[in-house]
């Protein structure tokens with residue numbers, strides 16, 4: 001499986017990192033080794049001093065598809081969760097300033113913890129979901145999928161025109177504003193509405 005991520009999908013987050021909003025989604029990928037085993041802590045890596053959290057709605061692809069039209073895209077997923085797109089911001093800034101790919105700042109081991117999946121049928125429409133991140137009990141991020149620049153179905157249409165999607169692939173759909181650093185011993189908890197889907201300790 002592969003993990004496909006969208007960058008700059010909320011205008012307020014693009015602005016907080018001084019990034020322009022693009023005409024097409026900004027796409028990058030993480031390998032399957034970025035997934036974390038449930039209930040294991042996240043170990044702060046030695047190559048960074050500035051790991052940031054980015055809380056994102058995650059969509060699980062349920063069948064193979066290529067060149068999926070937007071109007072049919074909803075048939076390619078039936079479960080969603082929340083994930084953290086951990087980013088080594090110091091490394092990313094260094095690579096970006098040289099015009100180099102920022103893969104290593106995004107794709108390292110454990111950089112994509114994902115919570116429990118729930119059926120989309122039990123939820124509001126996909127573009128009307130509220131989610132939030134608490135660190136040590138304090139709210140840090142609040143997202144509403146209505147504010148996505150590119151909808152989930154549009155992202156699926158766009159990505160599948162280049163890359164075949166397969167059952168089990170995960171789509172990280174971008175973070176709202178409020179990203180920031182984590183530190184050792186932090187407890188991260190992500191909620192979709194009032195359901196806690198992810199709980200993660202930093203070691």
Ligand code: MG
Pocket residue numbers: 005006007054056085174175
């Ligand atoms: Mg992100």
